[in-house]
Amino acid sequence: MxxxxxxxxxxxxxxxxxxxxxxxxxxxxxxxxxxxxxxxxxxxxxxxxxxxxxxxxxxxxxxxxxxxxxxxxxxxxxxxxxxxxxxxxxxxxxxxxxxxxxxxxxxxxxxxxxxxxxxxxxxxxxxxxxxxxxxxxxxxxxxxxxxxxxxxxxxxxxxxxxxxxxxxxxxxxxxxxxxxxxxxxxxxxxxxxxxxxxxxxxxxxxxxxxxxxxxxxxxxxxxxxxxxxxxxxxxxxxxxxxxxYYLRDISLASIELPIGIFMFLAGGIFGGWHWAISAKEGLATSAGTVMLSALPILMGLQLILAFLAYDIATVPTRPKHKKFLNRKILKKNND
Known part of the structure; x- marks a missing residue:
């Protein structure tokens, strides 16, 4: 108390x-x-x-x-x-x-x-x-x-x-x-x-x-x-x-997220499409095709994690009511 x-x-x-x-x-x-x-x-x-x-x-x-x-x-x-x-x-x-x-x-x-x-x-x-x-x-x-x-x-x-x-x-x-x-x-x-x-x-x-x-x-x-x-x-x-991340400010994280999502989805779609073809034809997927699918997925995941790390690090730490109070004081003084 x-x-x-x-x-x-x-x-x-x-x-x-x-x-x-x-x-x-x-x-x-x-x-x-x-x-x-x-x-x-x-x-x-x-x-x-x-x-x-x-x-x-x-x-x-x-x-x-x-x-x-x-x-x-x-x-x-x-x-x-x-x-x-x-x-x-x-x-x-x-x-x-x-x-x-x-x-x-x-x-x-x-x-x-x-x-x-x-x-x-x-x-x-x-x-x-x-x-x-x-x-x-x-x-x-x-x-x-x-x-x-x-x-x-x-x-x-x-x-x-x-x-x-x-x-x-x-x-x-x-x-x-x-x-x-x-x-x-x-x-x-x-x-x-x-x-x-x-x-x-x-x-x-x-x-x-x-x-x-x-x-x-x-x-x-x-x-x-x-x-x-x-x-x-x-x-x-x-x-x-x-x-x-886009309206108020642009940072590296603003670029990491869309690129990461695009690469992750592109790799997944590419790999899924070739897996379906291989399964239908009964043929093994080549190592090159697997790598072309896996690399974008891994790189995309890495970029998404980098974005999340940035987002976690930017949790607000400066109380906002102090700024509001200062504005009120300045406005009062100006009046």
Missing amino acids: NMINSYNTQFIAVVIPSYKVTKHILGVISAIGPEVSRIYIVDDKCPDESGNYVEAHCTDSRVIVIRHEQNLGVGGAVMSGYRQAIKDGAEVIVKVDGDGQMDPALIPNFVGPILAGEADYTKGNRFFDLEEIRSMPPVRIFGNAALSLLTKLSSGYWDLFDPTNGYTAIHADVASHLPFDKISKRYFFETDMLFRLNILRAVAVDVPMDASYGEEVSNLKISKIVGEFLIKHLRNFSKRIFYN
Whole structure:
């Protein structure tokens, strides 16, 4: 708590999307410490009328209820909270789920790196402590590992893990530059956030945390979102590569990737075509033909790996909110 006390003049806000969490939400609110100035409960057209429930049973003066006329999903709820927090002048905005899985006592751990100027965005990672992983359902472990690999490719944050972790914090100046209307509003929300942050070249870091799994029931059905997630990951990967390597800047990696893909595919197609002919005619493929196929494949693979190495080495390391702050100061002075 010492780090937060040293920044006691900062306006820290917490956003809690609320949908079918009336059984847990009062406990979550009561556990939020005095370092937080405002708590936004976003009633996402909850069938349990959680907004009314909080207003009727919660006496915390920091709580403000925001209501949606239609259900927008967790992403839509968080964006509504972000908008209101930014409007009210928040410095850092923390997102906590209302189902009790996230310990509000960890809020200083998420806010600290941002207030210290070390990060623009922080997110939880439940995989730091290997002993604690044993409490996680095996299906979630496998799912997170697969999603983490896809997210590294599509977002460009190769040093992050546990991408679907919803315990996050963001500097308000960075949040204000996000395209709220374009960010995925449902289960792809956390992953899409990372993609958008990379486009801004914001610094994102993991915060170690434990997770508790009680009697709450997830609304996420893996079988229904696998195809959707794959398509969206491919879309974000393509956009990120185009924006960062061809639209904003041109580097050696910009050349390595297309040449590598072309050579890899050309070698594979050439080799497959000659293999089919040899198999049909019952003749052995000559050594020269094999080499003409293998060399482009190997060289193409090498170029693709070189591109990936460059991409990994260019993960954002300079917090963006400092630049935004400097611009605001210069604009204020000019006015």
